[in-house]
Amino acid sequence: MIAWITENIITIAVCLVIAVFASLALISMLKNRKKGGKCSCGCDGCAYSGSCGEAGKRSLEKTN
Numbered sequence: 001m002i003a004w005i006t007e008n009i010i011t012i013a014v015c016l017v018i019a020v021f022a023s024l025a026l027i028s029m030l031k032n033r034k035k036g037g038k039c040s041c042g043c044d045g046c047a048y049s050g051s052c053g054e055a056g057k058r059s060l061e062k063t064n
Contacts, residue, residue, distance in 0.1 A: 005012070
């Protein structure tokens with residue numbers, strides 16, 4: 001078992017780094033969605049422009 005770990009330590013380290021970055025990205029996306037979720041693109045031409053949280057904010061801004 002120890003021999004296998006020492007032979008594959010680089011692969012294990014790379015997989016752990018990728019797993020950490022993927023976890024951080026997932027956590028960030030979930031937190032962003034909880035806050036009301038802003039996507040990185042604009043709302044012009046978006047298929048979900050009428051149903052996302054930003055659409056509600058825009059309609060309130062237009063009425064004020």
